[in-house]
Amino acid sequence: MIKKAVLPAGFTANGVNCGLKKSGKPDLAVFYSAAQAKAAGMFTTNKIASPAVALCKSYLKSGKGFHAIIANSGNANCFTGKQGLADAVKVTAEAGKILKIAKSAVFPASTGIIGKRLDTAKITRALPGLISGASATGIEKAKRAIMTTDKFPKEFTAKFDIGGKTVTICGVAKGAGMISPKMATMLVFIFTDAVISQKALGKALAGAVERSFNRMTVDGCMSTNDTVILLANGCSGNKLITEKDNFKPFSSALDMICLELAKLMAKDGEGASKLIEIRVKGARNDIQAKSAALAIANSNLFKTAVYGENPNFGRVVQAVGASGVEVKEEKLKIKLGPLDKKEVWVDVDLGLGKGGCVVYTSDLTPEYIKINAAYN
């Protein structure tokens, strides 16, 4: 595992400013594989989702093979109706024209302000230069072009061996905690050169997302644009990974990448000063453990107490009691780690069964209010 994005064989990327961000910072990214890639995706379950999300889902279903992701920051293209869908289609069609591939081989992704029409003219004007400039090292620019309130880019790379061939998985993400429908959508793009079956790809991604991004929360607000896309172009030439063969090394590496990206997002939660690890065990089952852990992670009172380094276990008691999971006062054990650290933990033992779950969040600070009160 290296804490840096190193694109796998056959992938290139680039990032430019196309004018959506007035600051002049990069706001348009391309990720590209000349070799046709398989793809898997996971998306927001918010009932009002961006047309970009709808289009990704539709391409995943009907597409015959995938080559690229075009992602913009500065505008979420959400709550934009049929026009928004037409605009997302236009971006993928224009990119497809330049790349000489079907539009359905290009995934769109957007993050930024909700309810304003995407300025596709700015994007299409910038696409030729963006695409022609793509390179293996262009990931440095691409990872910054998807940032919004992020204080730092999130990136991880894992390399492992399958039958003498090195397989690489590289993930980049943006999201200061998948919290704001205006800015802090979670976008995660993962690239691998693995040769892998479609089924194994989907299974590995679903498992990794459940064990990482679904166990991380900053303020419980699910974005309209959350998107995770995994592209596998097979350039490593390894022996085929299936659900039965060589699955474990691939899925373990993917798990690690997703978990580390999730932790980086929680750490970068808007205004966050601390990363909080909430470890629940002794629940009736894993689902109840997750509910209890998320209830604590989403408690403003608990998160504020952690910010204040105030070892207030009553706030954990309250959150667990209100979470709806089975809990018996006389069995409940709570232990708070030292709070005067950058990374803190709380252990909760419900004492009832074997269910467990670990969830990550950040503290709630005056800075969170400042960021979200002032932003327009």
Next chain:
Amino acid sequence: MIKKAVLPAGFTANGVNCGLKKSGKPDLAVFYSAAQAKAAGMFTTNKIASPAVALCKSYLKSGKGFHAIIANSGNANCFTGKQGLADAVKVTAEAGKILKIAKSAVFPASTGIIGKRLDTAKITRALPGLISGASATGIEKAKRAIMTTDKFPKEFTAKFDIGGKTVTICGVAKGAGMISPKMATMLVFIFTDAVISQKALGKALAGAVERSFNRMTVDGCMSTNDTVILLANGCSGNKLITEKDNFKPFSSALDMICLELAKLMAKDGEGASKLIEIRVKGARNDIQAKSAALAIANSNLFKTAVYGENPNFGRVVQAVGASGVEVKEEKLKIKLGPLDKKEVWVDVDLGLGKGGCVVYTSDLTPEYIKINAAYN
């Protein structure tokens, strides 16, 4: 309706400092009716509830008639196990002894720190003076003895006529938004001299609570000690109120009192600078309307935007979309009132049906963080 507590005929009250609050401010209250009263109660559904709540429920079931409430602030007597229950029983037994009534005629209520044993010696030492000093005007002290982080006491009185007899309903409440398990439990005590059947009393209270306190939220954190008790001592001598006779004037007055108390609590939400009224209509049904309204009311992003007077309707879109209720983007209409006021509103029309609900909350401010980070 008057914005002041005026006890109905036959009720007295008092408040003193018994030493639970080190500040010397009142921390122990009695509310008393020499005439035997009927009672109805509603309590927290948090699975870890104070023994005081458990005892109130048990007395409501088994008790033969009621005379008093003894309430303390400064200690929640919660997460205190069997000892906590014994301590709550002791307080009611001691009060019963002095008042020469069964302990089950006395409701206990506690609010304050969780997980610390209640110092019953301090309470029992103070009980004789507290009780002997009770008077009709003692409500002034009693309403302050139940306050914790409250910036002001919450109180309302309604008077209306039933067949030539004046009936009075008076409610006092504490709670800076039923938010903190340590401090900001919601306690609501309502007194009436109405002659009313047990069934009508219970029905009126359940309806009023559903239409008020259950539609108000500050931070979505349900206290372990939330308690609403309504005592009816019959001293007005009015014609019997039943579910069929004279029910409407009674339940309307009770509704109004509960709604106004709920609004005062939201207004006094910890750190709040604005009262927010969230009006949802056009939902498939009332339950869906309430879910959507509460989702908005509990959204940190929305509440922070209101604090910043930032008319960010995207945050309403996000909350409604994530709430789980049926929503169609093309039908959804959102209107935000002017935000540069002390009382603000948002109108949401889902455009799907006839379901509606109004919910109250407050904004999320740096002051909230300050209060809850620092408090021990």
